[in-house]
Amino acid sequence: MRRAAAFFDLDKTLMAGSSSMQFARVATQQGIIGRRQLASWGIEHLRYRLRGTTDERTGDVLRVARELIRGVPEKTIARMEPEVMAGILPRVFPQMLVEVHAHQDAGRPAFIVSAAGNGIVESLARVLGMDGGIGTGYEVDGAGNFTGRFEGPFVYGPGKVEAMHAFAERHDIDLEASYAYSDSLSDLPMLRAVGNPVAVNPDPPLAAIAREEGWQTMRFERLGRRLVAIGVTLLAAVAGFGASRLAARRRPPTRRFPAARSNRR
Template sequence: MAADGSPAAFFDLDRTLMEGSSAFQFGRAAYKAGLLSRRQLVADGWANLMFRLRGASDESSHELRRRISESLEGTRVRDMERLGVDVLAGVLPRIYPQVLEIAYRHQDDGVRVYIVTAASQELASMLASVFAFDGAIGSQFSEVVDGVYTGTPSEPFVYGREKATAIEQLAAREGIDLASSYAYSDSASDLPMLRIVGHPVAVNPDSDLAKAAREERWEVLRFDRLGRRLKAAVGLAGAAVAGGVGSAAVAAHNRRRKGLVAKLR
């Protein structure tokens, strides 16, 4: 990307912008609306517990995609869209306020902010709208024919290398300079995304990402449950300058932002 492009900041969703799994909150809302069986909900609950304890893996992520795609078969798109309020009710209390504050500080500095997630495009776009972000990139889980999901997996599945590819495509369309951009994630599965930007930041990293962050001397942010305490580790003595907003957020930790951030605390 040309050096005269503008920077952007890309935030993963699960365990980065929010605690736990957005897919489970979707499943909870779908079960409440009668669109998901109790058996499916229990399976999603177990997957969410393992995700919270261990983080994501390639196998578990693709299995979750398959299960969601199959569960959508025969469901009207309209009925899924109507779950929005209930899904938000589960997601919003789990948002890390400090990460949201980092995103807003980016915007205040003229940096565009995007959610980039393996979760559905519908959820990603809805959250981006609620948070007044600049956009979102998410997955398509099922083909749609005549307003009904077929249950056949669709593309894109924004995971791993595909997440990096989606960002590169967005950067080409929107004139974003990736060398001056930021990316935030908790998982080693997002190493391709983190490596295409100039300022990668590991947030609550899993063990593999923590190892990579140490080796590559990236900035690391760690939160206690729901962001009650913020810690930061930097891989370089000069990372406060090179890492930009992520480090600056440490100094801003005790300041409370009006509006949505204050409501989430």
């Protein structure tokens, strides 16, 4: 028997701001992203927090990000996840966790659906006690390095719907009876894919559609909180870069372990 579920967008819905900015901060410390690129994304993040984003801007950021991770070992990105998570968790909206728990108590599993990397999305879902995550997969070659190509759909816009439909088929979920939460017009396909869409701190275009359609709307992020969060994000980005330079000066030599010897003769 098919069951209902609840699907939550991540950025500006489940959390304040952008998870990708937290990833960029840690990636800068690791030398994957340069200072100039971080500053550029920081400006884009300000624009995103105050006015939302567009498909064109998202596409530009994505192209740069795919190029930057090409050739980076998968294990390097995996080892960054705890610190990225430490940046995301304080930004999770308590009001949204109440929604998550209400759905779970009613027998509806709750899932994150995000354009962020699948590793981060699934890890965050586990930490928050949710039932799973649907993120963007990136191809890894035989040497264990990222190729810069997707593995499956880019989970953004129509790609979210494609991923949700595939996920629903595998897990016997009835999308018509399900719920979806998002803040942005770019997620209109996701919201229309379910029977119960909910606009969360919506941008003006989505707010207008929600009013016309009679959708439930949740509002709890205020301008003051936005500006504080933006300031904290920028300070964290600058401090993160400074810490990376200091760490580079003080970093101890890499420990090397001898290769395991075979017992075969």
